[in-house]
Each structure stands twice: as C-alpha cells, then as structure tokens.
C-alpha cells in the first residue's frame with residue numbers, strides 16, 4: 001500500500017492510474033477505522049481496479065472544539081487494517097496540506113441542511129461539502145463510497161455531485177453494527193464501560209418505532225419512544241424524527257411518503273451518537 005501525505009505524491013499516483021485506465025474506488029474517512037469503514041473499502045475494492053482511502057480529521061466540519069480534540073486517532077492500526085485488505089493507496093494529508101490558506105468558501109444545501117444534524121451542528125455540512133469537493137478533485141474517483149449511517153451526509157453529497165456535475169458515481173453502503181445492534185462508529189471507542197449497555201437502546205428504539213409504524217399515529221409512536229428512553233439515566237435524546245427519506249423533511253399523517261427514515265441522535269456521557277433506519281411502507 002502506498003501512503004501519500006502530500007498533494008504532489010497523490011497527483012503523480014493519480015496520473016499513473018488515469019494513464020493506465022485503472023478505475024478508482026474511493027472511501028473518504030476520518031480514520032479510527034472499524035468494520036463499517038472496512039465494509040465500504042471491500043465494496044470499493046470489489047467494484048474498481050484501485051482502492052484509495054483517505055484519512056483526514058477535517059477540522060472545519062467539527063462544531064465543537066472538544067469533539068475535535070477528543071476525536072480518536074489510531075493511525076498505526078488504520079495502516080495495518082488497510083494493508084490487510086489490499087488497499088492500494090492511503091491519502092493521509094495534514095491540515096496544512098488540505099488548508100494551506102484560511103478556508104472561507106461557503107457551500108449551502110438549502111432546506112436539506114436545515115434538518116436533523118444541520119439544526120444541531122450549524123456549519124457542519126459546509127465543512128463536509130468543502131472537504132469532499134477538495135478530495136474529489138484530488139482523487140478523481142470513478143466511484144465513491146459512503147455509509148447510510150450518515151444518511152444526511154450522503155444526501156448532501158449527492159446534491160453536491162448532482163448540482164456541481166462531479167463525474168463520480170456515489171454508492172451508499174448499509175450500516176455495519178455491533179452484536180447488540182449499536183451502529184459502529186469511531187466515537188464508540190469513547191463510550192464509557194458503564195454506559196455501553198445503554199447504547200444498545202438506540203438501535204432498539206429504531207426497531208421499536210419501525211414496528212409501531214404499522215397501525216399507530218406518528219404522535220403515538222413518538223410518545224412511545226420518549227417513554228422508552230425515559231428510564232435511561234446517561235442517554236440524552238437530542239432528536240428522534242420520522243422523515244421522508246429523500247428530503248429528510250418531517251412527514252405528517254396526511255401525507256405519508258412510502259419511503260421513510262427514522263433518525264435518532266443522542267449523547268451518551270460525552271459521546272454524541274447517531275443512527276437511522278430506512279422503512280418502506
């Protein structure tokens with residue numbers, strides 16, 4: 001596996017791949033890799049000649065300094081994991097390489113970024129839009145792989161690609177989960193031992209709501225879910241929303257679309273966790 005830390009190294013390798021007509025599958029990450037990331041990498045490896053992974057903890061998408069400072073970094077282990085799955089190239093730039101001058105371009109995503117995560121993390125999707133645009137220009141992938149785990153992020157990137165004509169095909173991969181259903185996340189490493197059991201409630205609440213969707217009103221479902229979380233002491237619910245899975249707009253009883261997403265965000269101790277489930281009715 002080749003490791004590139006500078007733009008020059010990356011550029012010359014991309015030129016080589018392009019000259020040799022190798023198709024590029026790209027998985028952008030922030031590192032602290034887990035099986036969720038690896039499932040994206042495996043899909044990319046299977047469907048392309050070359051697998052490129054980036055690891056970059058993107059400061060401009062963090063809305064809380066503390067979250068950025070404590071974001072897990074496990075460089076050595078990440079390199080080992082990526083080598084073990086035959087990743088061809090790892091792009092691991094520093095902040096100075098990605099942002100040599102102050103980054104002040106703003107990208108907006110209209111009403112899509114005002115929902116869910118956007119409400120709680122203002123400016124987050126601007127940071128995502130900027131870094132993904134830069135990475136797409138640098139890596140020039142044929143296909144790029146993202147996780148359904150960050151559903152709103154996927155929809156934001158799809159909008160970016162469609163409206164700015166990036167010549168890349170996007171692939172949305174299923175959510176990889178722990179044995180008890182907790183969606184894998186780099187942030188899970190920060191969950192305290194004594195809180196870990198409660199974390200499984202997040203996925204269970206999605207299953208519960210999905211079951212209630214047949215035969216109950218949205219208000220009843222939300223009430224039932226709130227009750228479900230009530231006895232927990234460490235888990236603080238931030239939002240629990242049933243939305244149209246294409247727009248992420250809240251749905252009403254009267255205009256239920258046939259594709260819904262149940263989306264949840266909460267904090268467990270100091271750790272913010274999100275999850276979702278897609279439902280066809």
Ligand code: AMP
Nearest residue numbers: 029030031036146147149150175176184
């Ligand atoms: P991150 O390193 O958290 O920025 O994630 C990099 C990519 O991996 C994003 O496209 C995420 O949606 C995806 N991802 C993160 N967790 C999971 C998971 N549990 N299952 C599938 N994909 C995931």
